[in-house]
Amino acid sequence: MHDHLRNRLREARVRRNLTQAELATLADVSRKTINTVENGVFIPSTVLALRLARALGTSVEALFQLPG
Amino acid sequence: MNTRSPVEIADRLSRKRAILIACAAVAFVVAQLLATRPQTGQPALWTLTFWCWSMVLLLLIATGGGLLHQTKIRALMNDEVSRDHHRTAVGAGFWTAMITALVFYWVPGVDNHTARAAIQLIVTVGVAAALLVFAYLELRAHRDA
Numbered sequence: 001m002h003d004h005l006r007n008r009l010r011e012a013r014v015r016r017n018l019t020q021a022e023l024a025t026l027a028d029v030s031r032k033t034i035n036t037v038e039n040g041v042f043i044p045s046t047v048l049a050l051r052l053a054r055a056l057g058t059s060v061e062a063l064f065q066l067p068g
Numbered sequence: 069m070n071t072r073s074p075v076e077i078a079d080r081l082s083r084k085r086a087i088l089i090a091c092a093a094v095a096f097v098v099a100q101l102l103a104t105r106p107q108t109g110q111p112a113l114w115t116l117t118f119w120c121w122s123m124v125l126l127l128l129i130a131t132g133g134g135l136l137h138q139t140k141i142r143a144l145m146n147d148e149v150s151r152d153h154h155r156t157a158v159g160a161g162f163w164t165a166m167i168t169a170l171v172f173y174w175v176p177g178v179d180n181h182t183a184r185a186a187i188q189l190i191v192t193v194g195v196a197a198a199l200l201v202f203a204y205l206e207l208r209a210h211r212d213a
Contacts, residue, residue, distance in 0.1 A: 024075045031079045032209040033149045041209065042149050 006065045010038040012056045026055035078144030079210075085133055085145065086206035092128070093199035096121060100192050118188060125195050129158065129202070153205035161198025168193040 013023050013034075020034045027034070029048065036042035037052070044052065044064075053060045072080075099121075103114040132146045132154060146154075169190050172178060178186075 021073070021075050021079070025073055028144075030082060030144045030147045030149065031075055032082065032206070033147055035211075036149050036209045042152065045148060048148050 005043050006067055007063055009063055012058060012063055016056060023055060027051045074140050074144060078141050082145045083210050086203045089199050090203035093196045097196050122191050122195060129198050149209055153202055156205060157198045157202035160201040161194045164197035165190050165194030
């Protein structure tokens with residue numbers, strides 16, 4: 001997990017019973033993007049964060065938080 | 069009939085692309101080593117082959133490949149994560165080439181090499197580094213996906 005950003009993408013996705021591929025389709029990104037964001041390997045851009053939030057019907061702040 | 073979604077198709081092609089890129093980089097370096105003879109240098113035909121092969125690999129680095137695929141599939145293959153990997157890989161290629169050039173500058177007996185041989189070495193190392201870094205980052209991103 002990246003030190004500068006915590007994310008709850010996996011929890012939000014699982015709560016909605018979506019696979020990574022299904023979320024990728026909804027957000028119009030690749031499955032590896034979902035995977036790397038969930039694993040904290042990749043910090044998404046603002047646009048990608050907004051698309052993920054929209055696809056999951058939640059807010060960006062609910063998915064991504066600054067630590068502390 | 070293909071019932072796979074664009075995401076699944078892009079996922080499969082992207083993984084295949086990373087493996088092919090890694091193989092192309094290794095083949096490029098190995099071919100250079102095999103073509104070089106300590107006494108006679110490289111055959112004239114090889115220098116043309118090297119030039120063409122380098123251009124193809126540079127085109128691959130520049131475009132990300134997949135030019136024959138649908139726009140939608142290509143966009144998914146070269147999405148935000150891949151573009152980030154691409155930037156990192158190009159940076160790695162640049163720095164590897166620069167370091168190779170600076171090290172080569174001080175290698176004993178460097179004056180015996182032609183400028184063409186030096187350029188060939190720097191291009192080979194730089195291109196191979198960029199391709200290998202891109203392939204590694206892509207395959208790592210696919211892991212557990």
